[in-house]
Amino acid sequence: MNLRPLLLGVMQLCAATALFTCHTVIVNAQQQKWETLREAMVRNCLESEGVSNSKVLNAMRRVPRHEFVPGTERARAYDDVGLAIGSQQTISPPYIVAYMTESLDPQPEDKVLEIGTGSGYQAAVLAEIVKDVYSIEIVPALAKSATRRLKELKYNNVHVKEGDGYLGWPENAPFDKIIVTCSPENVPAPLIEQLKEGGRMVIPVGERYQQSFHLLRKVEGKLEDERLIPTLFVPMTGTSEEQRRVQPNPKLPYLVNGSFEDDENEDGKADGWHYQRQTLLCEEEPMEGKICLRFENKTYGTSSQALQGMAIDGKSIAAIQLRYWFRSQAIVAGKDPNDQAGVVLHFYDNIRREIGTTMLGKWRGTLGWQDVRSTVEVPPNAREVIIRIGLNGATGQLDMDDIRMTTVPR
Secondary structure: OHHHHHHHHHHHHHHHHHHHHHHHHHHHHHHHHHHHHHHHHHHEEEEEEEEHHHHHHHHHHHHHHOOOOOHHHHOOOOOOOOEEEEEEEEEEEEHHHHHHHHHOOOOOOOEEEOOOOOOOOHHHHHHOOOEEEEEEEEEEHHHHHHHHHHOOOOOOOEEEEEOHHHOOOOOHHEEEEEEOOOOOOOOHHHHHHHHHEEEEEEEEEEOEEEEEEEEEEEEEEEEEEEEEHHHEEOOOHHHHHHHHOOOOOOOOOOOOOOOOOOOOOOOOOOOOOEEEEEEEEOOOOOOOOEEEEEEOOOOOOOEEEEEEEEOOOOOOOEEEEEEEEEEEEOOOOOOOOOEEEEEEEEEOOOOEEEEEEEEEEEEOEEEEEEEEEEEEEEOOOOOOOEEEEEOOEEEEEEEEEEEEEEEOOO
């Protein structure tokens, strides 16, 4: 009997089994890696910052955020940062997604309207909690890619269409909740009309670089308005953005509330500064006025920061001059080169691609109030700058006060 064919078949079967087993082990290891990163994200970026709604936290644990960012950004998918997704748009940081979702108070039987699908991540988080999500995206490429991605991930209760979100989705109205993930100058009237009586809307409203979240409740046909934390959202593409009554002047950029004295809604956050993490309005011997901004962090790599963005014309402005005061207590830099206490300037071009970063400070140890003056060159193709202050990922305590900015013409 010729056993060769039988032996060959057995060998092929064994090889295929080994290959399948190896592939399964790799896939399981990869899944475990993402789950571990999600759990760390929930613990370090959400729970530590006050997000407590169990439905929201569980949704953030389940949704694979890495599937909603470009392949080049997957390593940073679970960092608490916004990431570019193309078409001049970004995916919001995990904390902002969780904060907006919690503010919305989603319920299992809710029908939710989302304006600005983007990557589809916010819709997926909502889909884990509510009955149906209707999401509108004005950028065709993003509408198509989000639809495809949500379908592949089996979020069948998310319905996406391409169009002007500020017009709402009248044929599916009214909605129990409405969430707006792009920033209009004012609340669009169609969205007010399509919100159910007793419903909630979370929306970032304000000037292009000075926005705040607002929680709107519809009571007897009228909106009750509660101002929440400052934020910075990419505006809706199209006519609504072009017709803003107040447009930024990139030739005259300026810093808002550099003294940190303003806190109009008394929420303990300095007005004008967004994505604040581990900050405190401090009255302990400020350098100027009654308040300074304190940053505290005990865990290496955990964000302790405040940001402010503005338009800037690199063709007209050659440099930014900054003057500020800082005071430190037992600051130790983190392991990552970016985990440094100081001031960081991020410059972006006309398609919101980062084109330059300057880090000032890298402070360590304990020091009393220090007067610092710095000059930073502006790239000629810069159209936007974001100023980031704080410990970033360093540990210790940092106080900052009286930040002033002037520009040098080119």
